[in-house]
Amino acid sequence: MIHVPLSRSFYKQNLHTLATRLLGSLFVRILDNGRRLSAHIVEVEVYAQKDDPSAHSYNGQTPRNEVMFGASGHLYVYFTYGMHFCCNVVTGEIGKGDAILIRALEPVEGIEDMLIHRYGAMTSDSQKISNVTNGPAKLCQAFRIGRLENGIDLCQNKIWIEAGNEIPENMIGQSTRIGINQGKDLPWRYFIKDNSWVSKPGKGIKYFG
DNA sequence: CGTGAGATTTCCT
């Protein structure tokens, strides 16, 4: 397999343009045992330091969110609700504090490993399969992303994102974000229309084109 | 199928 991660400069483009371009891209991880996991990104949310009270970076840098303020193209992994990890792509220039949350993936390679990571054993239960990566904490569990992966460089060869399917504008949906109490009305969630791996319907859905 | 509560820990006020 060819390994061509998206470049550092790719992660510095306009935040919302970048979010739509990540849709259809391939999220890849090589595990320590050499197994390869990959999945298309089908749902993301934008979090901007400036004027976005729901962003972890909104109130400035802390030990928890310091990766968000670092160089773009790194993975910001946070722990929440006492048991879950979620991961973001850091964007923009150093010090900016912007990131894009990866909310759902469509498995391509290594779904057997993802099922084992999620449920402790291989399964052919269709309910479990459809729930393997359709949420931000679920996909982290499926890809074994936790504390150790916080701050990892996506321009290296452990975890990266590479070009995948080009998604035409008229297949991109936009809505408000999920699970937040501030910035509720900002339409900063983007997803692939009619894709069954998208986590939830969302509110205020509009389509491009 | 929809709703609701519990799990469980870190971080910041």
Place this chain on the structure above:
DNA sequence: GGAAATCTCACGT
């Protein structure tokens, strides 16, 4: 001390 960018299970329809 309380909220948190969530998930799962139980229970009612």
